[in-house]
Structure formats: C-alpha cells, structure tokens
Amino acid sequence: MSTDICALKGRVALVTGAGRGVGRQVALHLAAHGAGGVVVNDADAGRAESVAKEVRAAGVSALAATADVGDFDAVTAMFERAGAELGPVGILVNNAGNRGAAPRPKGRPRPLWEQTPEDWEPWLQVNLDGVLNCTRNALAHMVPEGYGRIVTVISDAGRVGETHGMEIYSGAKAGAAGLTRAVARLGGRYGVTANSVALGATRTPAIAALTENEEFARKMLSNYVIRRFGEPEDAANMILFLASDAAGWITGQTVPVNGGYSMTL
Incomplete structure (x- = not known):
C-alpha cells in the first residue's frame, strides 16, 4: 500500500509552460508521484520535447504539446490530442506566464501612462486569456x-500590486486568481477543485537574467524574510499537493510560496 499522500493514482496531467523553470519541475514532480501521463506544453517545441523525454525516462507516458495558450483553437486541439493519446486530463497546472513567446522589451519599461494596448496584450494573452x-x-x-484538479500559478504581484512596468502583469495575475476562485465555486459540485499558488522571486531563467547584477540581487532579497530566492522545487511541492487527493477539501484559495515576501491575508 502506498504511503505517498500525494500519489496521483494514474491521472493524466497537463502543465503549461513546462519547457523549463517551474513548469519543468512540476512535470517531473507529477511524474514521480504517480501521474498516468503528463502533457508537457510549451511555446517552444524543442523545450517541450526535452522535458517530455525526462518524463518518459521516469517511466511515465508523456506528450510534448507545442501550443500558444493564448490561442483558443490551439488549446482546444491540444486537449483533444491529450485525451486521444493519454486519456482525459484530470489535472491542469496553468503555469505559462510572463510574456510567453513574445520577447521582453529591452531597457527600462515605459510608465503606464505612456503605454498602449500593444504593450499590454502579450501579458494579458498569456497570464489571463491563457x-x-x-x-x-x-x-x-x-x-x-466527476473529478478534476486545477492549479493556477500566479505571482505575489497579483496580491500586492507591483509597479515599475509590472502593472499589467499584476492585473492579469490578479484576474487569473479571481477566475480560479469563481471556477472553484462552479466546479465543487462536480468534484473539481481550483486553487492558485502565488510565487515570489523563484530561480528561473527569467529571474537569473534579472539577478546577474549582484547589487540588484541583494536589494531584491532584502524584501524576503527567508534570505534566498525560491527554487522550482519549492513551487512544485505545493502544486503537487494541491493537485493530489491530499488537498481534496481545499478549493478557491490562493496559497503563497514566497519566502515571506508578503504576509497579507
């Protein structure tokens, strides 16, 4: 008899933005805890296939799915393919974030009052529409x-409201959290739970690029009670728990995994 309280009992999981960083670690965590198959989504085909190979090496079926989560038709096709090849998706981890495949503008961001919808769209398309x-x-x-687990990765920016070019990102993440709470109310009668995980600064490729400057990195860490950046494993541990039956009576919540960056209720 398994003693793993987070055993996933052969359920199929789909993780968006899983080609690297937190998404990659989530896919590997789910594979290690009994997922029946993992759909590795990423906008980059090479990254998706690389992580899918890692999942297969762990003895779990994997499907590399290249799709822009902001494209409804592409997402629909991805779910249909997942169902046909692996079985019905029982676990969804909405992890894709930042600007998706869109390159990050160079230099300091313009203030909000100088931006246009063209500046906003990539953030909204991935973090809210996706x-x-x-x-x-x-x-x-x-x-x-009659069963489902939905875990949406947001950011503490969506809880506290970040500035310096992150206003739209903050709003999109807050919107995703609100949507997740509404889905929790809708889905409970059907056996579907929905929760959000709010991350602080986590050591991903995007954060690594920002913290190459040691002085800037020290300034960032001064805002954290636990004086280190988060690791992808820190996020994946909580996401795995919420995706499992161990969290079966938890829904509609936003759980911070943030090293003490914020402690608001």
Missing part, C-alpha cells in the same frame, strides 16, 4: 468525469 482558455477546456473534460 488561463481562461486552458481552464475552459479542462472543465469540459473534468465535469463529465
């Missing part, structure tokens, strides 16, 4: 099955 597209398709698979 969550909506994937969640809608996941529910279409989960409701008939």
